Amino acid sequence: MKKYVKDLTVAEVEYPHDLYVLLKLTDSEPLPETFPGQFVEIKVEGSPQTFLRRPISINYVDREKNQLWLLIKKVGEGTHKLAELKAGCKLNLVFPLGNGFSPVQKQGERVLLVGGGVGVAPLLDYGKYLKENGAAPCFLLGARSKSDLLEMEQFCALAPVFVTTEDGSEGEKGFVTQHTLLNHEKFDRISVCGPKPMMVSVAKYAKATSTPCEVSLENMMACGLGACLCCVEKTVKGNVCVCKEGPVFDINDLTWNL
Amino acid sequence: MADLTTKIAGLTMKNPVMTASGTFGYGIEFADFVNLEDIGGIIVKGTTLNPREGNDYPRMVETASGMLNCVGLQNKGVDYFCTNIYPEIKDIKTNMIVNVSGSSLEDYAECAARINELENIPAIELNISCPNVKQGGMAFGVTAEGAEAVVKAVREVYKKTLIVKLSPNVTSIADIAKAVEGAGADSVSLINTLMGMAIDIEKRKPVLSIATGGMSGPAVKPVAVRCVWQVAKAVNIPVIGLGGIMNAHDAIEFLLAGASAIEIGTANFVDPAVTVKVANGISDWLDQHGCSSVAEIVGQLECA
CATH class of the missing domain: 2.10.240.10 (Dihydroorotate dehydrogenase, electron transfer subunit)
Incomplete structure (x- = not known):
């Protein structure tokens, strides 16, 4: 897939949470082809401490509106700077990078998408792709608390969503691997994106149940x-x-x- | 338009812009962003006689205006290069140069001899300055005797343009450059990375897996310009300057300090199309200043 270095324009900015910003980027020409699970590298302007680009996964691509969404967690100076961007600002991206998640293997396959924290971001784009291409995605999303669950409306519009929170304020209390869904449902394969301990525990579950599993690092x-x-x-x-x-x-x- | 043609011993380049080893892969990784043939020379990833897995992760940490790395010369070895990579890059119409490293005189010489057989590789850059490997690497480059020995060993078997990449982690880089010139090098390139360190204060541990790493990026540029200036005065062979070059302005500083050509390294990570922008920027600057060629400004620094 051809890679580009391009200035995109910030079309909309949303603040779904104190710690996150959702940038919806657009361009005067159709956005390049991308695949779910790929990422972009963003040049952060006006931040002397941020010398290198910031790798951010593609959250969603809206072809009708010609928008590429990036859900960004504010971690350091670079991502805080990105959270200050306003509609109309330009942002320089190198993209699309990496290989992304697996394509649909067979019609009707049941794919469990497990996400935690900002790791839910690429699963939205992947869920949409799976649904549009004849697979049956299902989301299992984990967060600390109800207020940390991101983009729930979009996830729920696509496929069944199961939730765990550490404090029990939404869904089942505990970690994703403790969700009762995993006791009675069998999936054809699993894709995971989130903190490493979460990915390791899902990978252990997958191995124990002989379910093919991929993780996004x-x-x-x-x-x-x-x-x-x-x-x-x-x-x-x-x-x-x-x-x-x-x-x-x-x-x-x-x-x-x- | 000014003539950008640049000569480094037997090497003729369409412009003085080269890529620094380890920052541009084998060139093909950047083909979506730049026309590779518009770059004067492409120095590909460091190659060793035997495959190397490199150091453990983490290998990189960002620093103020730069970064530290301790990749540790990960590569698949010279056999793999000759069989699998060379056929992919040999028809790129620019100077494709291989950076050669080793952990013993014999390794260096054998690896260089193998590359000597490749028709479309007109030069090698001998890396005697890698700070991230336990044996060899920088060990050869920090004493005049060590540098001389490895260059002599390679010169015996390598018949094309031999560039030697120098370490700034020495007391007198000019003395090392003179030793290398005396041993038969056609050119020297400098600087390799400066040895540095970063600490995770919560874990009370070094950030990098082997504790130290090589520092690069614009933060090191003043050190690099100083080294180039000192070396260019000390030797008669052409000098290739590198260290933190981000744009044409930076490149021209190196040319004035005495570099006949420049390499762009870490900047490739920030802008994958930077090489061609620098070449065009040099051309514009020369035109604006009434210079007819790039050679005209090399070493033309006025010092009181």
């Missing part, structure tokens, strides 16, 4: 193009770049202790 990156070899993950094939060979990996290709 977010190792620290510099180039995003497979050139600098900084973001490597140990795999059965040796050290590989998360930005180029990933960010999505089959759990059997990783060297995690499952």
Whole structure:
């Protein structure tokens, strides 16, 4: 897939939560082809501490409105700067990067999409793709508390959504892997994006139940193009770049202790 | 329009802009962003005789106006390069140069000899300055004797343009450059990264897996310009300058300090199309200043 370095325009900005910003970007020409699970690298202007681009996963692509959505968690100076952007601002992106999630394997396949924290972001775009291409997605989303659940309206519009919160304020109390859904439902495969401990526990569940499973990693990156070899993950094939060979990996290709 | 043609010993380049090893992959990773043939020379990822897995993650940390890395020369070895990568890059119409590293004199020489056989690789850049490997690497580049020994060993087997990449982590980089020139190098490139360190204060641990790493980016540029200036005065072979170049202004500083050509490294991570922008920017600057060629400004620094 061809990669671009492009200035996009901020069309809309939403603040779904104190810690997050949702940037909806557009362009005067149709946005390039992308695949769910791919990411962009954003140049942050006006932040001397932010020298490198910031890798952010593609949250959603709205082809009708020609919009690319980025759901960004405010972590450091760079992401805080991005949260200050207003409609009309330009943002320089290198994209689309990485390989994304697996394409639909067979019609009607039941795919469980498990997300936690800002890791839910790419699952929205993937859920939409799966639904439009004849698969049956189902979301299992985890958060600390009800107010930390993001984009629930969009998720619910696409497919069944199951929720766990650590404080029990919404859905079942506990972690995603404790949800009762997993006791009685069987899925053809699982895709996960979230904090590493969450991904490891879902991967363990997948291995124990012989369910194919892929996880989206977010190792620290510099180039995003497979050139600098900084973001490597140990795999059965040796050290590989998360930005180029990933960010999505089959759990059997990783060297995690499952 | 000013003539950008640049000569580095036997190498003729259409402009003085090259890519620094380890920051531009094998060139093909950047083909969506720039016309590779518009770059004077592309120095590909460091290659060693045997495959290397490199260091553990984390290998990179961002610093003020720069970054530290400790990749540790991850590469699939010279055999893999010759069989699998060379066929993919040999027809790119620019100077494709291989950065060669090793952990012993024999390794360096054998790896260089293998690259010598590749028709469309007109030069190598000998890396005697990698701060991120336990054996070899920088060990050869921090003493005049070590540098001389490795360059002599390679010069015996390598017949094309031999560039030697120098470390700034030394007391006198000019002395190392003179030793390398005496041992038969055709050119020197400098600087490789500066050894640095970052600490995670909550964990009370180094951020990088091997504690230290090589610092690059605009933060190191003043050190690099100083090194180029000192070396250019000390040797008669052409100097290639690098270290934190982000734009044409930076590049021209290096040219005035005495570099005949420049390499762009870390800036490729920020703007994958930066190389061609710098080449065009140099051309514009030369035109605006009534210079007919890039060679005209090399070393033309006026010092009191």
